[in-house]
Amino acid sequence: MSKDTAHSASTLPLARPDVTSHERERVLEVLRSGRLSRGPALEAFETAMADRCGTAYAVAVSSGTAALHCIVSALDLAPGAEVLTTPFSFVASSNVLLYEDLRPRFVDVAPSTYALDVDRVAGALTPRTEAILAVDVFGVPVDWPALATLADAHDLRLIDDACEAIGASVRGRPIGAWGDAASFGFYPNKQVTTGEGGCITTDDADLARRCRALRNQGRSQQSSGRMRHDRLGYNYRLDEMSAALGCAQLDRLDTLLDRRAAVAAMYEEALAPLADGVARPEPTDDAERSWFVYVVRLRDDFAPGARDQLMDRLQARGIGCAPYFPPIHLQPHYRDRFGFAPGDFPVCESVSARTLALPFFGDMTRADVDRVAEALTKILPTLPRQP
Ligand SMILES: Cc1ncc(COP(=O)(O)O)c(C=O)c1O
Structure with missing residues (x-):
């Protein structure tokens, strides 16, 4: 939607970000500081996300798609492996599988939640299935307890596309803490915005470390100064202005x-x-x-x-x-x-x-x-x- 349309008196927009003057000031403080990337706001934002989701680690990146892509890449699934996922989602949740040469194997959704129908998942497993990527579509959680049991029983990796679900929970456990890792997105129509931005949450130290490397051209964390790139990576870094906005938004x-x-x-x-x-x-x-x-x-x-x-x-x-x-x-x-x-x-x-x-x-x-x-x-x- 164009800016003009969104702000015309007679138009009711589909979505509108909620950004306060305090939040604008936090972004300006970053601009005044001169440290515009890889600084304290990023670290603070990651700490706040991990706290909120109850996970040991959070890795902030440049979009929800980047977050999902890092997770899928860091899991090192076999090329051509099948990942069970939902056809009812934003296209990014399947595109990330194609980036990694994986095969999305769609499973139909439950008519009540519109999320992956867990009762159909077992019937869709094949010897090539290595993971399940479920989406908390519209912020309505997937049946995570049932899905986690199933993933355990079949030794599958479990990914939560939580881009639409920050603040949701199942049995009191926050979305973000289910599965091997979860992705969040902060586009301006989301509950929390950083402009563009995303985040991975996980309890897996190794997965977090690999996601940190992937967002920074595959550079290992020990390599500071030496430009050592252990694996193929990307520029998925989140800038300090966005991270500062994210911190202030998470505060409220x-x-x-x-x-x-x-x-x-x-x-x-x-x-x-x-x-x-x-x-x-x-x-x-x-x-x-x-x-x-x-x-x-x-x-x-x-x-x-x-x-x-x-x-x-x-x-x-x-x-x-x-x-x-x-x-x-x-x-x-x-x-x-x-x-x-x-x-x-x-x-x-x-x-x-x-x-x-x-x-x-x-x-x-x-x-x-x-x-x-x-x-x-x-x-x-x-x-x-x-x-
Ligand atoms: C379910 C879902 N997955 C992934 C994404 C991708 O997030 P982004 O647009 O920040 O890359 C979105 C964003 O709209 C989404 O709704």
């Missing part, structure tokens, strides 16, 4: 999350009369979600194409919305490369065709929410239904 993470939860509660109330028209994903009883986006799904009796009509009409009223997420297996690159076709993962495809994200950010007002609810109330009865 609970407030940021509470505000988003309060907006979600407003939506819940305002959309209650439409409950027979729209549904939304729900976490399992032992999990607590972190509100990333507010998505609704048109119920099954709406005709195919109704969601797109709804989006056109909301956008015509200046209400931002987005089709989160198109199935990864049906993206042209994946169809061309692997021969995927419609019908391969029916739950994912059905959820994907019927789901849309509505405007959602921490300082949304009741009037903003009511404006969306009123538009939905007017438009829903006019949408085509199944014959």
Whole structure:
């Protein structure tokens, strides 16, 4: 969305970062200090992330994709090995497997959480399966206890794409502390932003060390001054301005999350009369979600194409919305490369065709929410239904 559109009086954007004057000042302090990369803000940000996630290590990087890529690369899986993953996610969660010459093996999602359906995972294992990469999509946690048991039983590595789920937990254990390692993303639509940025959390000292090397051209930590590059690496470093913003945002993470939860509660109330028209994903009883986006799904009796009509009409009223997420297996690159076709993962495809994200950010007002609810109330009865 362009800056002009996002700020025009009549437009309600899909997302808006919450950055205070104190946070702007923290970034300016870095600029005044002259130390713009590899400095104290990075270290402080990593300490705060590890604290928050309850892990021994955190490695901050330049994006959520970079975080996931480092994890996948650091695990040293065999070339061509299969990784079980979800087709209902942002495309980055599968792309990182292709970067490392691994084969994504998609498993359909659960209709309640929209996350990897753990009951289907065992049936998808093959002798070439080496890992599971699950995604806490929209901040709704995967069934991590069940997945961890399964991974243990089959000696598989377990990766959490937690880019959308900072602050979520399962059985009181924070997202970030499940699996071998987790990735977080801090793009401006996320609960916490650093502009662009990401982070790996893990309890595995060796994995953390390898991720640190990978983000800095494969340079070993002992090599200071000697430019020794033990393995192929990347420039995935996070600059000090971004890290300082991240520190300040993490300082008030609970407030940021509470505000988003309060907006979600407003939506819940305002959309209650439409409950027979729209549904939304729900976490399992032992999990607590972190509100990333507010998505609704048109119920099954709406005709195919109704969601797109709804989006056109909301956008015509200046209400931002987005089709989160198109199935990864049906993206042209994946169809061309692997021969995927419609019908391969029916739950994912059905959820994907019927789901849309509505405007959602921490300082949304009741009037903003009511404006969306009123538009939905007017438009829903006019949408085509199944014959
Ligand atoms: C589930 C998921 N994985 C990975 C990413 C990649 O993060 P980034 O855009 O910071 O590279 C995102 C970001 O939107 C995401 O939502």
